[in-house]
Amino acid sequence: MSKTVQLADAAADFVAEVERASAANLAACLQCAKCTSGCPVAARGDLKPHVVVRLVQLGQRDAVLGCRTIWECTSCQTCATRCPQGVSVAAMNDALRQMSRAAGKVVAETRVPLFNDIFLRTIRRLGRMYEVGLMTSFKLRTRDFFSDADKVPMMLKKGKLSILPPRVAGKGERKQLFERARRAGGAK
Amino acid sequence: MSYLFYPGCSLEGTARDFHLSTMAVAKALGLELPELPGWICCGSTAAHQTDPLLALALPAKNLAAANGETVAVCCAACYSRLKAANHEIARDAKVRRQVADIIGADYDGRTPVRHLLEILARDIGPEKIAAEVKRPLTGLRAVCYYGCLLSRPPEVTNFDDAENPMLMDRVVAACGAEALDWPHKTECCGASYSITDVGIVESLTREILTMAKAVGADCIVTACPLCQLNLDMRQKDVEAKFGESYGLPVFYFTQVLGLALGLEPKSLGLSSLVVDPMALVARL
Numbered sequence: 001m002s003k004t005v006q007l008a009d010a011a012a013d014f015v016a017e018v019e020r021a022s023a024a025n026l027a028a029c030l031q032c033a034k035c036t037s038g039c040p041v042a043a044r045g046d047l048k049p050h051v052v053v054r055l056v057q058l059g060q061r062d063a064v065l066g067c068r069t070i071w072e073c074t075s076c077q078t079c080a081t082r083c084p085q086g087v088s089v090a091a092m093n094d095a096l097r098q099m100s101r102a103a104g105k106v107v108a109e110t111r112v113p114l115f116n117d118i119f120l121r122t123i124r125r126l127g128r129m130y131e132v133g134l135m136t137s138f139k140l141r142t143r144d145f146f147s148d149a150d151k152v153p154m155m156l157k158k159g160k161l162s163i164l165p166p167r168v169a170g171k172g173e174r175k176q177l178f179e180r181a182r183r184a185g186g187a188k
Numbered sequence: 189m190s191y192l193f194y195p196g197c198s199l200e201g202t203a204r205d206f207h208l209s210t211m212a213v214a215k216a217l218g219l220e221l222p223e224l225p226g227w228i229c230c231g232s233t234a235a236h237q238t239d240p241l242l243a244l245a246l247p248a249k250n251l252a253a254a255n256g257e258t259v260a261v262c263c264a265a266c267y268s269r270l271k272a273a274n275h276e277i278a279r280d281a282k283v284r285r286q287v288a289d290i291i292g293a294d295y296d297g298r299t300p301v302r303h304l305l306e307i308l309a310r311d312i313g314p315e316k317i318a319a320e321v322k323r324p325l326t327g328l329r330a331v332c333y334y335g336c337l338l339s340r341p342p343e344v345t346n347f348d349d350a351e352n353p354m355l356m357d358r359v360v361a362a363c364g365a366e367a368l369d370w371p372h373k374t375e376c377c378g379a380s381y382s383i384t385d386v387g388i389v390e391s392l393t394r395e396i397l398t399m400a401k402a403v404g405a406d407c408i409v410t411a412c413p414l415c416q417l418n419l420d421m422r423q424k425d426v427e428a429k430f431g432e433s434y435g436l437p438v439f440y441f442t443q444v445l446g447l448a449l450g451l452e453p454k455s456l457g458l459s460s461l462v463v464d465p466m467a468l469v470a471r472l
Contacts, residue, residue, distance in 0.1 A: 040392055074376050076340070081342060113238075181239055
């Protein structure tokens with residue numbers, strides 16, 4: 001016996017919003033859990049990937065925007081590759097991360113948004129990644145000075161780090177590009 | 189043969205040995221790789237997690253600058269982002285217009301993007317590579333580790349079989365080494381969680397290293413700067429944390445190919461590897 005569940009308007013709006021932002025084809029999900037079976041981080045997450053899809057379908061905005069799983073997804077694309085229904089959990093997670101940030105719902109434990117912001121600020125300014133600068137900023141902001149302290153001298157010795165930042169022309173143009181992308185509605 | 193080369197940021201930093209060995213191998217094979225002038229970062233994971241249009245605009249900016257010439261890439265993450273931008277822009281006129289407004293040029297999403305493995309295994313071909321081998325790597329038992337982003341998602345990258353890619357295996361076999369069959373070719377290493385949540389990387393690389401050891405490999409061959417760094421630089425930490433012992437050198441495929449072409453270890457940047465490969469190299 002099937003049972004019809006009528007979603008409240010707010011819930012239906014949420015589904016549509018995630019779908020618009022991700023084109024992840026979420027309505028097609030059959031809950032077969034193949035995404036979860038192949039997911040490298042499903043075992044540690046607070047919600048399994050197929051459960052996140054179901055919660056989105058049911059309009060559970062707070063539960064999904066505030067979960068840890070979306071910040072532990074490695075974007076490995078295994079879910080999207082194997083889904084028999086052409087659903088992309090990886091694309092859904094990108095949209096959920098953006099919505100989670102816009103709604104101020106980011107789970108406290110994750111350092112991913114901070115890392116992403118420093119990364120993007122670095123390439124806006126310099127055009128290319130500057131690993132020493134990125135790591136310094138990240139460590140200053142997280143006040144985590146001791147993890148991997150042994151790695152820096154080793155990486156320097158192995159020639160894996162450039163002390164000096166990269167120099168690429170076109171700083172003004174880059175700033176414009178980032179600004180236009182933001183205004184076009186990418187960054188919420 | 190000539191391609192416009194997009195090195196990407198890692199090849200100027202943590203993966204400088206990938207860059208060095210790529211150039212050395214290209215020269216030995218008569219492959220020209222002039223650098224795309226003024227290239228900028230592809231935006232990587234940070235962009236696609238944060239801002240979908242920026243994640244397309246950054247690759248598009250680079251690809252538009254190539255003026256339709258085929259772009260060659262070594263980094264799997266750059267490859268994935270350039271391919272994703274092409275995929276989205278070529279199939280959606282609205283996205284194409286939005287990106288054009290952002291980068292100030294109408295890019296059509298049709299500049300061909302090739303990973304160096306595609307160039308070696310498809311455009312040059314294993315037979316031609318085998319004919320250039322000066323020092324066959326007989327007795328080397330390698331597992332080829334492709335990671336996530338070369339083969340997935342297949343409709344975007346169109347690289348090779350998504351679950352069992354063979355391009356790197358063919359190149360390694362052409363070098364005279366044995367490319368072992370193994371199930372972890374495309375498992376995830378945890379990528380940039382190396383910085384934000386290292387526990388993820390340690391548990392995932394442990395599985396890859398353990399499987400490589402279990403099938404009897406004496407080295408891992410990679411095609412991605414983050415995969416290489418995670419498997420190589422974190423190997424000792426993983427051994428200590430889980431009480432394992434691997435001792436597996438983690439090469440870039442260009443370093444393995446370079447050795448087979450008779451190039452000096454120094455010109456291939458082998459001294460940048462953290463797990464010392466020299467005992468293994470001396471044995472060959």
